[in-house]
Amino acid sequence: MPPSLTRRQQEIYDYLREQLPRMPHPPTLDELCQALGLKSRGSLHKQIQALIEAGLVEPMNNLRRGIRLTEAANEAPEGGEADELPLYGYIAAGQPIEAIANPDTIAVPPPLRTPNPCYVLQVKGDSMIEEGILDGDWVVIEQRDTARNGEIVVALVRGEEATLKRLEKKPDEIVLHPANSSMQAQHYHPSEVQIQGVLVGQMRSYH
């Protein structure tokens, strides 16, 4: 059992886990220093050393191979629960989906999802309050680009505004109905609206 990491060590480790795969080469200490806002190679080395002792970073015995993670660290990500879905971020009427910094996952019980690919968003605002979807609720979205009349959908309007609304398809227009009597239904030309998914589940925590 590795000695638990200090806060800074954890931070650096998290950074490595996230950024390393995107880098063309394993970074040198100096490069990492710059990326992390440090000025002293020696300081960073001390932190990395701790990660090496914890078995998370490949030891580099005087070789110049840059910093890379251990196999163990690469495989370790999550406990591998079968029904974890990605938590993409927030959805609020009128803004694009706001991705959160740490792409996270959240467990979703089978009845709340479908066998098809799904993801989770957290609701911001009260636009669907009369459908029992409150600020802060998680919604489970099935990834689809079509929907039936009356379904609640994640719709992208003119490529920029993502909203959670009830869908009404008319011959020549698409109407997006909020469920909040203080808001107006919005009318669009079909070409303006792109379906990104359909609501299939919802969860709320009270603490």
Place this chain on the structure above:
Amino acid sequence: MPPSLTRRQQEIYDYLREQLPRMPHPPTLDELCQALGLKSRGSLHKQIQALIEAGLVEPMNNLRRGIRLTEAANEAPEGGEADELPLYGYIAAGQPIEAIANPDTIAVPPPLRTPNPCYVLQVKGDSMIEEGILDGDWVVIEQRDTARNGEIVVALVRGEEATLKRLEKKPDEIVLHPANSSMQAQHYHPSEVQIQGVLVGQMRSYH
């Protein structure tokens, strides 16, 4: 066997069990103080010390790695299925909980429950519709016989009627508030009402 915890210690322990997994780093004493509304690090330290002696919190020998639970404490919650909770039946205003024939279980993601014993009911009727709890929703209930003002509780009235209502405790009476403007709040003598649990989570399926 460790000496039993004081009320406050139990409270802090529960908080840790619930909140620690969501934190990016193990918190420092100061951070915890703020989260718990305390102003003195020293005070909290004494409480934590007691939890350490009870074997629930990892001892920190002058190291600054924050507060973390023991393995024992982390694994302790339930021996059984990961996060399957018993589904007891239906709850509707005005009738006892209607047990379903096959006592079933349903998976509940950790954020929707507490570390304490919980169970699940399915909602019948619209009495809490303005709180975003609709007919057919599942509600996760923490098994408790006390509740704080403003919490939504499963209350058994005169030993026969179970309802899901928002609780208001007054000196001489207990008021159960529905969240549906077409229904009336109900007033009872404290001896008539028995708390059976507190709402901690809610789930809905759209298919």
Place this chain on the structure above:
DNA sequence: TCATTATAGAACAAGCGGAGAACCTGTCCA
């Protein structure tokens, strides 16, 4: 009334994170 519990607050010491310098060891190139 005394014991227990919870809290505030002050004072202390050491862990920890960082800077910087010097050192060491391979690689490259004239």
Place this chain on the structure above:
DNA sequence: TGGACAGGTTCTCCGCTTGTTCTATAATGA
């Protein structure tokens, strides 16, 4: 072949944070 150079290693020093310890003060209850 022997520098220059890049990059890893080791060291010391400093200041802030954070765990620890103590004392004092309420509140509560047997």
